[in-house]
Amino acid sequence: MRGKRVAVHNPVASPSEQPNRGISKNMYFLTIAVVAVVGFVAGTRQNEMYSAVGSLFGITISTDTIDTSSLQTTFQRLQENYDGELDVPSLIEGANRGLVEAVGDEYTVFMSAEEAEQFDKDLSGNIGGGIGAEIGVRSDQPTILRILADTPAEKSGLRAGDVIRMVNSEDVSGWNAHDTAMAIRGDIGTTVKITVYREPGEEQEFSITRAEITNPSVESEVQGGIGIVTIRRFDGETSSLAEQAAEDLKRQNVTGVIVDMRGNGGGYLTAAEDVAGIWLDNQVIVTERQGGKVVEELKSGSSSILADIPTVVLVNESSASASEIVAGALQDYGKAEIIGAQTFGKGTVQKLVPLERGAELKVTIARWYTPKGRNITSEGIAPDQDVELTADDANEGEDPQLDAAKAFLGG
Numbered sequence: 001m002r003g004k005r006v007a008v009h010n011p012v013a014s015p016s017e018q019p020n021r022g023i024s025k026n027m028y029f030l031t032i033a034v035v036a037v038v039g040f041v042a043g044t045r046q047n048e049m050y051s052a053v054g055s056l057f058g059i060t061i062s063t064d065t066i067d068t069s070s071l072q073t074t075f076q077r078l079q080e081n082y083d084g085e086l087d088v089p090s091l092i093e094g095a096n097r098g099l100v101e102a103v104g105d106e107y108t109v110f111m112s113a114e115e116a117e118q119f120d121k122d123l124s125g126n127i128g129g130g131i132g133a134e135i136g137v138r139s140d141q142p143t144i145l146r147i148l149a150d151t152p153a154e155k156s157g158l159r160a161g162d163v164i165r166m167v168n169s170e171d172v173s174g175w176n177a178h179d180t181a182m183a184i185r186g187d188i189g190t191t192v193k194i195t196v197y198r199e200p201g202e203e204q205e206f207s208i209t210r211a212e213i214t215n216p217s218v219e220s221e222v223q224g225g226i227g228i229v230t231i232r233r234f235d236g237e238t239s240s241l242a243e244q245a246a247e248d249l250k251r252q253n254v255t256g257v258i259v260d261m262r263g264n265g266g267g268y269l270t271a272a273e274d275v276a277g278i279w280l281d282n283q284v285i286v287t288e289r290q291g292g293k294v295v296e297e298l299k300s301g302s303s304s305i306l307a308d309i310p311t312v313v314l315v316n317e318s319s320a321s322a323s324e325i326v327a328g329a330l331q332d333y334g335k336a337e338i339i340g341a342q343t344f345g346k347g348t349v350q351k352l353v354p355l356e357r358g359a360e361l362k363v364t365i366a367r368w369y370t371p372k373g374r375n376i377t378s379e380g381i382a383p384d385q386d387v388e389l390t391a392d393d394a395n396e397g398e399d400p401q402l403d404a405a406k407a408f409l410g411g
Contacts, residue, residue, distance in 0.1 A: 387404045
């Protein structure tokens, strides 16, 4: 019985449109216990048995059912009267989806097998078949913002700043980043043709063979003695990558650290705990409450590699969930100056529950609170320094938020 707790806002379909909630992996021992017991009772009174064993471990397992007779009636009348062929599996999926949507919680959703698979890929950074270019919108045009190292995009000669005009002879001028990225993606080993506009007035076409692309969740560099750690999401690799980056920056004797979590929509909650532990030593970073009652208290790791190094956290309107948990904890403990714009404000935790045929249910199970008891739902984390980054700034390659962080650290 897999149950992964989630706190992610909009995990993205492309590396440029920053995801979407945080997840903590919990593999319950209950699975083994239930299987062993049910094996002996040969399935008799199975619902009651699951509930009884679940209660031993403090886990609620519902034995309630609902009256689906009206659904059966609707299906039968549809079958009797519809002039066409019915896709029964699609009807069943639609019924499941409608049931979950009727809850009225935007974060409680039904995901088909395909959607669940894509969700996992987006959260892990496993893009699949692509070229290795991060795409954004500049001056209302899809533009290459960054080229990943050792990828088809880099080898082809594409550059950051190239404006994308055509993808496979289709005009994409004015498209958003997501749609452009999806047009470029495809099966590994296939070819995509991309036409770009490059200053001054030069237009070029590139024929690029797609390869498997993985976008790392953490990258770091040193500028003027200040370490910059960019965390794009909280996935299964984030903990180790962030700790490696911290150790590397400490070896280089940086005078300050900037943690850039702008556009970070969240990920695994355990990764957020570990990242917070780079500054905090086994301290509470978040509490989860159900109906106002504390049900779990989560603590940071205890590596605290950068505890004594001045730190700034950069956030914006797309920083959500797990990234808000880290920013909120460091702010509450006075371990970092928060600079940028008010964050998204997603103060709930979800759990991923497997369903039949590979589908998954993502369901809200709790609200989370910062160490000082703040729930940031709809309000977000207010930065200590509110610094705007306008569209004009982005179009001109300016970054006043990063500049403010460097200035704070004396860079």
